[in-house]
Amino acid sequence: MDSEDTLALMRLLAGGGRSEPRRHLLQSHGSAAAAVRAGPTAWRRAGLEPAQRAALMAPDPGPEVTRWRRWLEGGPGRHVIGLHHADYPALLARLPGAPLALWVLGDPDLLWHPSVAVVGSRAASAGGLRNAFDFARTFAAGGLAVTSGLAAGIDTAAHEGALAAPGGRTVAVLGTAIDQPYPRRNTALYARIAACGAVASELPPGAAYSRGTFPSRNRIVMGLSLGVLVVEAALRSGAAITARLAGDAGREVFAIPGSIHNPKARGCHRLIRDGAGLVETPEEVREALAPLAISLGDALRGRLAAPIQPAGSVTGTTGTAGPPTHPDHQRLWQALGHDPTGMDELVSRTGLTAAELGSMLLLMELEGRVEVGHGRYSRKSQ
Structure with missing residues (x-):
C-alpha cells in the first residue's frame, strides 16, 4: 500500500x-x-x-x-484507485461526477481494457440467458472484456460466458461494498472473477448499501464500457436505464430484439425505436466498437507515456506501425516471439515486474501487435 x-x-x-x-x-x-x-x-x-x-x-x-x-493489506489483488491516480480508468473519469475512488479486487488493469457492458433482466428467459452467455463468450474470445453487475439473470450469464472463453476477461461492478458479493448465491462467481478478472465498487469494505447504490453501480458499469448491450429488459428496468445513461454519455447502445409476446423484450424494443442499434450477432457489436477501442488506446498511451503509434483493433486487425520505441517496450518486444510465452518467462527475460508487463502487453494487444491465449503472449502474425 x-x-x-x-x-x-x-x-x-x-x-x-x-x-x-x-x-x-x-x-x-x-x-x-x-x-x-x-x-x-x-x-x-x-x-x-x-x-x-x-x-x-x-x-x-x-x-x-x-x-x-x-x-487492503489482507491479501493480494486489493486496491483503491483515486480519481487523481493515473490508473483510474480513463472512460469513467470522463463522466461528470465520476466516483472519487474505486475499490478493486483482482486485476485493476482490466478497468482500462476495452469492454462492452452486457446487461438485462434478473428474471430472464432461457433464450435471453443463452444469448447473454453466447454474446459474452464471443466478445471475450475476440479480445473484449465483458462488464456487468453480478446480478442474477443476464448479468450472471454474461460473466459466465466471458469466463468460458479461453483467456476471457470480465469485470463485475457491485452495488454493495467491495467485500460483500451480492446476491449471496453469486459468492462463488465473485471469487472466480476476482481470481482471473476484476471486481470493482465505489463502496469501501464494510459499507452499507441501499436501493440508491444500485443505480450508481449501473452508471459505473456504463462508464467503464465502450458500449452497452441490452439482452432483455422490461420497459422500466435497471438495464433500460443503464442504456439510456449510456446514450446520454455518448456511448454506443445496442439491443437484441425479442418476441412481441415477451414482456422482457419491450425495453429492448423501446431502445431500438429510440435509436439503439439492433443487433443479431456479436460481430455487429465488435465492428461498431473497434474504432472506439483505438481511442481508448490513445488514452492508455498517455497513461504509460509510451510513444507508440495506433494500429489494429480489438478484433485482431494487424496494424502497420513499426516496433515500439520506449526502452522498456523494446525490451518486452524483443522478449516476445511468435511462440506463446507465459508471464513468468517474460518477467525472467525482461527483468520487469508482472504489473509493468501487464500494462505494456495490454497496450500492445490494443494496437494489434500482440495476441493472448490461455495466459500466454506472442507477437501477432503479420
Missing part, C-alpha cells in the same frame, strides 16, 4: 459529505497527500464543509480508515 497518498485518500473518503468539493481539492492539488497537507484554508476554499474539515484535522484517521487499511 502506498502509505501516504493512500492513507490521505482514505481520510478524504471517510470525511463523507458532498463529493464535488473533494473532487475539486484532488484536482487542484494533484494528489490526495498534497490535498490533505494543504490545510484548512485550502480546504475551505475548495468548499469542504465544517464536518469534512474536522475529519481531516483529527489526529486519528478513525475506525473506518483502520478497517479499510486492514482489508
Whole structure:
C-alpha cells in the first residue's frame, strides 16, 4: 500500500459529505497527500464543509480508515484507485461526477481494457440467458472484456460466458461494498472473477448499501464500457436505464430484439425505436466498437507515456506501425516471439515486474501487435 497518498485518500473518503468539493481539492492539488497537507484554508476554499474539515484535522484517521487499511493489506489483488491516480480508468473519469475512488479486487488493469457492458433482466428467459452467455463468450474470445453487475439473470450469464472463453476477461461492478458479493448465491462467481478478472465498487469494505447504490453501480458499469448491450429488459428496468445513461454519455447502445409476446423484450424494443442499434450477432457489436477501442488506446498511451503509434483493433486487425520505441517496450518486444510465452518467462527475460508487463502487453494487444491465449503472449502474425 502506498502509505501516504493512500492513507490521505482514505481520510478524504471517510470525511463523507458532498463529493464535488473533494473532487475539486484532488484536482487542484494533484494528489490526495498534497490535498490533505494543504490545510484548512485550502480546504475551505475548495468548499469542504465544517464536518469534512474536522475529519481531516483529527489526529486519528478513525475506525473506518483502520478497517479499510486492514482489508487492503489482507491479501493480494486489493486496491483503491483515486480519481487523481493515473490508473483510474480513463472512460469513467470522463463522466461528470465520476466516483472519487474505486475499490478493486483482482486485476485493476482490466478497468482500462476495452469492454462492452452486457446487461438485462434478473428474471430472464432461457433464450435471453443463452444469448447473454453466447454474446459474452464471443466478445471475450475476440479480445473484449465483458462488464456487468453480478446480478442474477443476464448479468450472471454474461460473466459466465466471458469466463468460458479461453483467456476471457470480465469485470463485475457491485452495488454493495467491495467485500460483500451480492446476491449471496453469486459468492462463488465473485471469487472466480476476482481470481482471473476484476471486481470493482465505489463502496469501501464494510459499507452499507441501499436501493440508491444500485443505480450508481449501473452508471459505473456504463462508464467503464465502450458500449452497452441490452439482452432483455422490461420497459422500466435497471438495464433500460443503464442504456439510456449510456446514450446520454455518448456511448454506443445496442439491443437484441425479442418476441412481441415477451414482456422482457419491450425495453429492448423501446431502445431500438429510440435509436439503439439492433443487433443479431456479436460481430455487429465488435465492428461498431473497434474504432472506439483505438481511442481508448490513445488514452492508455498517455497513461504509460509510451510513444507508440495506433494500429489494429480489438478484433485482431494487424496494424502497420513499426516496433515500439520506449526502452522498456523494446525490451518486452524483443522478449516476445511468435511462440506463446507465459508471464513468468517474460518477467525472467525482461527483468520487469508482472504489473509493468501487464500494462505494456495490454497496450500492445490494443494496437494489434500482440495476441493472448490461455495466459500466454506472442507477437501477432503479420
